[in-house]
Amino acid sequence: MEQGHIKINIDGREIIAKEGQSIVQAARDNGIFIPTLCDFKSLQPAGTCRMCLVKVGERYVSACTTIVSQGMSVENESVELKENRKSLIEMLFVEGNHMCPSCEKSGNCQLQALAYRYQMTAPRYPFSFTQRKIDASLPYLVVEHNRCIQCLRCVRGVKAKDGHDIFGFIDRGGAIHISVDTTDTEAATEVIAQKAMDICPVGALIKKGGAYRVPIGERKYDNEVIGSDVEKERDKV
Amino acid sequence: MSRKITIEPITRVEGHGKVTIKLDDQNKVSEARLHVVEFRGFERFVQGRPYWEASVLVQRLCGICPVSHHLCASKALDRIVGVSSDELTPTADKMRRLMHYGQFFQSHVLHFFYLASPDLLFGVNSDPAQRNIVGVIKAFPELAKKAVLMRKFGQEIIQATAGKKIHGTGAIPGGINRHLTVKEKDHFISGAADYNANLMVDWALEGLELFKSYHKKNQTWVDGFASFESNYMSLVRKDGALDLYHGGLRAIDSEGNKIFDHVDYQEYHKYITEEVRSWSYMKFPFFTSLGPSKGWYRVGPLARLNTCDFIPSPLAQKEFENYKAYTSGKPNGNSMHMHWARLIETLHAAEMIRDLLIDPDLYSGELEKKGSRRSEGVGVLEAPRGTLFHHYKVDENDLITMCNLIVSTTSNNEAMNRSVKWVADHVLDGQSEIPEGMLNQVEVAIRAYDPCLSCATHAVGQMPLIVNLEDETGKILDQKVRDGV
Ligand code: SF4
Numbered sequence: 001m002e003q004g005h006i007k008i009n010i011d012g013r014e015i016i017a018k019e020g021q022s023i024v025q026a027a028r029d030n031g032i033f034i035p036t037l038c039d040f041k042s043l044q045p046a047g048t049c050r051m052c053l054v055k056v057g058e059r060y061v062s063a064c065t066t067i068v069s070q071g072m073s074v075e076n077e078s079v080e081l082k083e084n085r086k087s088l089i090e091m092l093f094v095e096g097n098h099m100c101p102s103c104e105k106s107g108n109c110q111l112q113a114l115a116y117r118y119q120m121t122a123p124r125y126p127f128s129f130t131q132r133k134i135d136a137s138l139p140y141l142v143v144e145h146n147r148c149i150q151c152l153r154c155v156r157g158v159k160a161k162d163g164h165d166i167f168g169f170i171d172r173g174g175a176i177h178i179s180v181d182t183t184d185t186e187a188a189t190e191v192i193a194q195k196a197m198d199i200c201p202v203g204a205l206i207k208k209g210g211a212y213r214v215p216i217g218e219r220k221y222d223n224e225v226i227g228s229d230v231e232k233e234r235d236k237v
Numbered sequence: 238m239s240r241k242i243t244i245e246p247i248t249r250v251e252g253h254g255k256v257t258i259k260l261d262d263q264n265k266v267s268e269a270r271l272h273v274v275e276f277r278g279f280e281r282f283v284q285g286r287p288y289w290e291a292s293v294l295v296q297r298l299c300g301i302c303p304v305s306h307h308l309c310a311s312k313a314l315d316r317i318v319g320v321s322s323d324e325l326t327p328t329a330d331k332m333r334r335l336m337h338y339g340q341f342f343q344s345h346v347l348h349f350f351y352l353a354s355p356d357l358l359f360g361v362n363s364d365p366a367q368r369n370i371v372g373v374i375k376a377f378p379e380l381a382k383k384a385v386l387m388r389k390f391g392q393e394i395i396q397a398t399a400g401k402k403i404h405g406t407g408a409i410p411g412g413i414n415r416h417l418t419v420k421e422k423d424h425f426i427s428g429a430a431d432y433n434a435n436l437m438v439d440w441a442l443e444g445l446e447l448f449k450s451y452h453k454k455n456q457t458w459v460d461g462f463a464s465f466e467s468n469y470m471s472l473v474r475k476d477g478a479l480d481l482y483h484g485g486l487r488a489i490d491s492e493g494n495k496i497f498d499h500v501d502y503q504e505y506h507k508y509i510t511e512e513v514r515s516w517s518y519m520k521f522p523f524f525t526s527l528g529p530s531k532g533w534y535r536v537g538p539l540a541r542l543n544t545c546d547f548i549p550s551p552l553a554q555k556e557f558e559n560y561k562a563y564t565s566g567k568p569n570g571n572s573m574h575m576h577w578a579r580l581i582e583t584l585h586a587a588e589m590i591r592d593l594l595i596d597p598d599l600y601s602g603e604l605e606k607k608g609s610r611r612s613e614g615v616g617v618l619e620a621p622r623g624t625l626f627h628h629y630k631v632d633e634n635d636l637i638t639m640c641n642l643i644v645s646t647t648s649n650n651e652a653m654n655r656s657v658k659w660v661a662d663h664v665l666d667g668q669s670e671i672p673e674g675m676l677n678q679v680e681v682a683i684r685a686y687d688p689c690l691s692c693a694t695h696a697v698g699q700m701p702l703i704v705n706l707e708d709e710t711g712k713i714l715d716q717k718v719r720d721g722v
């Protein structure tokens with residue numbers, strides 16, 4: 001085994017991981033899909049959504065924030081964990097106001113795609129029906145608070161040229177919501193709107209003027225289940 | 238002592254109609270009302286939403302003609318993004334038309350074969366247990382098979398243009414989001430062995446023959462039942478042709494005189510007033526110049542064939558000429574001729590689909606256009622059931638501030654009430670009991686308009702009805718109940 005590599009085990013399968021990697025990254029490198037929502041590419045993990053919950057020994061940990069260690073044994077695809085994930089997705093649905101049929105992100109939305117993967121039919125929890133605002137006052141960006149899942153991807157990933165924040169969070173608990181620093185002129189640009197829409201896993205950040213341009217049938221998750229891109233790599237590993 | 242009869246269709250879904258017939262002391266019908274509780278609140282629901290969502294959201298208004306709402310809202314949104322619907326690229330215009338004809342075809346087929354043909358094949362007063370689509374399948378399996386395939390064909394056209402059979406996204410403000418593929422073209426023209434674009438034209442003609450032979454045998458009934466004069470309105474093309482997708486508004490009176498013609502529908506509110514009556518959620522629109530008592534009008538197949546000068550497809554035009562000759566060129570007020578007109582339109586849609594499919598503009602060309610942003614837009618088209626209006630106002634942040642819809646069934650509201658009155662007058666007058674067959678006739682009279690009341694269409698074959706005969710105090714004197722089959 002190469003220097004800096006360690007062995008871990010996911011669902012009984014032994015894989016090679018790089019030291020310092022998160023469980024999610026190590027799994028992905030080995031063609032194993034662990035569902036995530038708040039985790040995004042190279043961004044510092046935030047561990048806010050709990051979608052990636054796995055079991056290490058008897059403990060539940062978020063796989064995006066937990067670093068692999070030699071000999072670690074991870075449970076990922078158990079019936080119990082799948083059921084947890086499905087419940088979590090359902091809770092996200094009832095907590096917000098998600099009208100998939102008219103949402104611009106439909107077909108490209110990770111929450112919707114996960115709901116399909118985990119075969120959610122209808123949520124088993126009561127809808128909260130909390131009416132949230134839709135803020136369309138910026139020239140290129142719509143902030144649809146009804147759809148935000150508070151993953152913080154926009155806060156962590158969309159920055160002004162000089163590196164300072166454009167998105168932030170205000171309030172706590174149930175009242176928590178994202179806010180945009182409109183005093184920053186960059187917030188009003190098309191570039192930022194596009195970046196925000198691309199990074200948001202759901203339809204909470206929408207760039208104006210481009211809705212439904214991709215026909216049904218050609219959208220990201222129309223023809224493939226979320227995670228299947230990762231799993232396709234499995235045979236090659 | 239005056240009496241009140243209530244006929245209430247019970248449905249498994251939300252949104253149902255209820256008929257009340259009032260009798261005076263001599264058991265004479267003093268009033269007939271169709272109460273409708275649909276569409277409530279939708280105009281409020283889209284307020285505050287980004288305008289582009291409207292064309293996708295409003296489809297939820299109706300599970301029966303979502304494509305009409307999708308396209309009509311898109312036409313209004315074309316205006317918002319600064320293009321008129323007749324300035325769209327040829328590709329966008331033709332793709333939308335194909336989608337629209339597909340919708341027309343499948344909707345008219347659904348209505349005629351699934352809902353109306355049982356009345357024709359078995360007779361209006363036959364046993365409801367047989368008088369439904371299941372009965373048709375048993376007794377006329379070949380015809381039923383064709384009906385199923387015709388619907389399938391129309392729905393596949395919708396899927397190919399909108400992405401999905403229901404609630405697609407094809408039309409976008411200022412255009413369309415896709416081309417048709419050659420593979421799809423091949424499928425529609427020659428791909429499927431047992432159904433294709435040419436067969437659709439043949440089968441539409443067969444449907445027409447079915448009606449015509451029924452008409453020959455039952456002329457008095459077909460011509461007379463729930464027949465009355467009215468005004469009519471529809472879109473017509475610049476040259477007066479039938480155009481289901483775009484044109485100017487034309488209104489005529491029962492003699493065929495024009496009330497207005499080639500009106501730009503952006504100005505519809507100058508010509509039409511919507512009256513609210515306390516007992517129905519559905520408004521009563523009328524031509525402003527004539528006032529509410531004289532200005533009510535009909536829309537839909539009957540109206541369209543009354544207002545247009547000709548049909549721009551050869552087979553349908555031939556049938557249109559025969560149809561017009563039957564009333565010596567005069568506007569046709571026979572409510573049951575609605576089926577005849579509907580079948581001529583079905584044929585027209587089939588011809589248009591067949592011809593559009595070989596149009597190269599569907600397979601390449603610009604999809605979208607943009608102009609200078611407006612804050613208001615009206616979209617109008619001819620939905621299967623008649624003229625449909627969508628009107629939006631949008632603020633500077635792109636959010637909808639106002640939405641007004643006049644759906645086809647609303648325009649036919651007064652006419653449906655009159656049809657019920659007609660039945661009550663003819664069947665009930667002078668009797669203090671609810672006669673056998675009354676429910677069927679009320680159903681047939683309302684159904685001619687193919688109203689998008691869930692009650693009229695969701696039940697297989699027949700509307701479940703309750704008829705209550707009440708005295709002034711509300712005490713039930715007689716009751717007849719008929720469940721859906
Ligand atoms: S707006 Fe989108 S990216 Fe930002 S926190 Fe909400 S869901 Fe996450």
Ligand code: FES
Pocket residue numbers: 035036037038039046047048049050051052053062063064065
């Ligand atoms: S992806 Fe790990 S907590 Fe969100």
